Amino acid sequence: MDKWIWQKEQEIDYITIPHWREQGVIMAFSSRNGGVSPSPFQSLNMGLHVGDQAELVWANRQRFIDLWGLGLEQMVCCQQVHGSQVVCVSSEMSGLGAKDYNTSISGIDAMITDQTGIILATFYADCQPVFFFDPQKRVVGLAHSGWKGTMGRIVSNTVNTMVHVYGSKAENLEVFIGPGIGPCCFQIQADLAKKVTAAFPEFDGIIDRNREISWDLSLTNRKILDQAGIDPNKIMECGLCTSCNKDSFFSYRRENGKTGRMMAVIGLQ
Ligand SMILES: [Zn+2]
DSSP states (O other): OOOOEEEEETTEEEEEOHHHHTTTEEEEEEOSOSOOOOTTSOSOOOOSSSSSOHHHHHHHHHHHHGGGTOOGGGEEEBOOOSOOOEEEOOGGGTTTTTSOGGGSBTTOSEEEEOOBSOEEEEEESSSEEEEEEETTTTEEEEEEEOHHHHHTTHHHHHHHHHHHHHOOOGGGOEEEEOOBOOTTTOBOOHHHHHHHHHHOTTOOSSEEOSSSOEEOHHHHHHHHHHHTTOOGGGEEEOOOBTTTOTTTOOOTTTTTTOOOOEEEEEEEO
16 A cells, blocks of 8 residues: 655645545645634635634635635535534535535444535544545545544444445445644543443553553554454555644644644545
């Protein structure tokens, strides 16, 4: 599997996977740089629900998807309620959540589509974006996996939906686990650690109790994907911590909640 890279276009830094781009997949994760929002949302804030001005967020979103010649009316967003429900997106859902958070698909944290002309979009400040591509059936997916979504195994729900609805074979799927809060910064309380261990008794190494207790969300998602039948050679992990990398990313935990959001997008050309 090819690696992910940083790309810079029109003053905007973003993460992408050249190997997917070559196959007609628009796939990107934005950094915080290259937008128009003021502090504490400086500058490429993509979140409409964080207290920033809507007009600035629209401009930031447009600036980003302009890189692929797309319009806001092609974006599809879900509410991101830290659940583990998945929805299949079709072109009539185009534009939901793009300009008004209240029109986002309710109760949903993961989206899948096999249709061209729309772009799935989710928003982040520490939770993990997990991107899916089936090169055989030409289906893409995107899951918002914070700690609650990880506990709810949202990534295996996404795989199962791709298999049952679109006829994907798990072993054909390629998956990218994007940037999120790393075990270096994701300290948790003992009672949560206990719940994590109870939820994943078969997973070694996801909780570190050396000094403070920390949880490795990326490793947990990798192990869930493994169990769901994904070929380990087809799972890519970004490994960058959103809390450590202040110049590149917004981080909810680092900024005590007052911050912007990065945007993950995936779609078929
Ligand atoms: Zn960190």
